[in-house]
Amino acid sequence: MAQTRILVVDDEPDIRQLMGDILEDEGYVVETAENGETARAAFNREEPDLVLLDIWMPDVDGITLLKEWSASGRLDCPVVMISGHGTLETAVEATRLGAVDFVQKPLSLAKLLATVKQALGKRQAAPRPVAGPRGGDTEPQGSSPQMQLLRQKAEQAACHDRPIFITGEAGSGKETLAAWIHRLGGGDSPFTVLDTTRVNDDAVACLFGDGAESGALEAADTGTLYIPEAALLTREVQVLLSAILEARQWSRPGEASPRPLRCRVIASVSGDPMAHIDNGDLLEQLYLQLNVLPLHLPALRDRPQDVPELVSWYTDWFSNNEGLAWRAFPVSALNRLRNHGWPGNERELRNVVQRLLIMGGEGEVSVQEIEDALKHPATESSGGPATTLPSAFELPLREAREQFEREYLVYQLRKAGGSVGKLSDAVGMERTHLYRKLRSLGIDPKTIASESAS
Incomplete structure (x- = not known):
């Protein structure tokens, strides 16, 4: 089997040497070029399987080379752009001309090798549909003043196609809220959830598509693209998304003409977005672009009056959709659930209700059953009494x-x-x-x- 050939184009000798050594250690055949002219010659001579192309070079920049190769019709290999100070405009332009990904200096060797592998493999991650007991067919539940106000704001936001940014603790129902907003404003159009883990591995293919496969932007079409936990995206992916929102257009790799961004974008994070920005996990510019219409989901412990309504909703859903035996929750059982702290919010409550319906007996749910269902494995020793909770449990x-x-x-x-x-x-x-x-x-x-x- 022929070895994979990689052309490395960069005007910095140390960078060329470093990338060449690392890639050769991985078994690739590497050709290097220090400027635009030698890159042209090497590209024509070697017919590489992959090009790593620096954007900024003194004689001919990488965008110019990419434009030439794309216009010639001979660009039949993936190109990954390298930049120390890339802008949103150059990211958009490089993608439009056929670049499949980009990495930033200073180089992360792990990121470089992962990007090379993904570019050569051209893996495509299909967007996943919403499923489960809290999909887009229901509005967020709860009659508390906080939830009534949230639904009112969400209905107002649904009338416009501007970006929406949802905050709330883990398990509070951010995806449910996003899906409901989509249903209010989008009708039968697609609701596409971006896989934040897979897009970090292969951003261009996952967002823009690859070959016959559609990416998330094409799948969302005129509907909604939902980005859960935006702070978990790599900086490179966040820069790319920011470029798309800034330009309001995108292109499949190799396409000559850009496509307009027609979908609404809804994103979310768990916790305080400003803390994510301060920690370097969330790009401030992307946050400002997404935070046009902000919505916040209150924690379940801050609205305990909603617990009985949620218990009733989940009980009916599991009974009607999963065939579980319906059971009544008496006032004593509901009061015990209301008094629980719910660190996992609605997701934890949903799991507890499901556990009680599957593992419990017949008739009404007892308080003791709830006590058993609420016990956390970490708070018990093997067969013995509950141990003392860690001191961190008392902290924010x-x-x-x-x-x-x-x-x-x-x-x-x-x-x-x-x-x-x-x-x-x-x-x-x-x-x-x-x-x-x-x-x-x-x-x-x-x-x-x-x-x-x-």
Whole structure:
């Protein structure tokens, strides 16, 4: 089998050498070019399987080369753009001309290798439909003043096609709200949910499509593209989405003419978006573009009067759609559920109701059944009494999460002997993001390494 040939075009010798060495270690055949002229010659001579092309070069820039190759009709290999200070306009233009992805300097080696693999494989992730007991066929439940006001604002937002940004804790029903807004304003048009994990692996194919496969933007058409947990997207994907929203157009790779952005975009994050911006997880410009019509879902613990209504709704849904036995919840059982803190919000309540219908007996649901259903495995020892809850349980969510992350990463870093590379493999986190996370938590790998060596 012929080896895969990669052409690396970059005017910085250190970058060329680094990429060449890494890619050759991975088994690729690498040709390098230091400027536009040598890149032209190498492209015609080598017929590469992939081109890594720097945007900014002194003689002929990467966009010009990409435009030439695209216009010639000979661009039958994927092109990944490299930039140290790319703009939204160049991202849009490069995509329109056929670039399948881009990486930013300073280079993350893990990101580079993942991008190369994805560009060569051209994997396509199909958008998933909404499914489950809280899809777009129902409005968000609850008669509390908070939910009545939320539904009123959502109905107003549904009359316009401007971006909507939904905030709320995990499990609070952000996708349900997005799907309901779509149904109010979109009729029979598609509601497309972007897979935030897969788009991080293959952004261009997942958003714009690849070959005969449609991407998320084409699938959404005149409907709604919902982006859950936008802060989990890589910076590269966020820059690309920001470029699309700025230009209000997009192109499939290799298309000469851009297509107008016809879908409404709804995005969401769990927690405080400003905290995500401060932590570097959310691009401020993308947030400002999405936050045209902001909506906030209140936590379930802040509206306990909605619990009985939700219990009734879920009980009926599981009985009618999954064939589970319908059971009554007496006042004593509902009061116990109202008094629970619901850290997992509506998702946790839904799971508890389903558990009671599947695992419970016949007749009314008892308070003891609810106590058993609410027990968390982490609060019990094997066959013994409940143990003391960790001290972090008494902290606000953000502080508790920060405490856990610090203790977890210190533990894993000690196991790795202070090696950030080994830590990256162990926790499944890209090395560049991991360094940033360690700095934000005040963890010094060198100190851990010296402690491990002593």
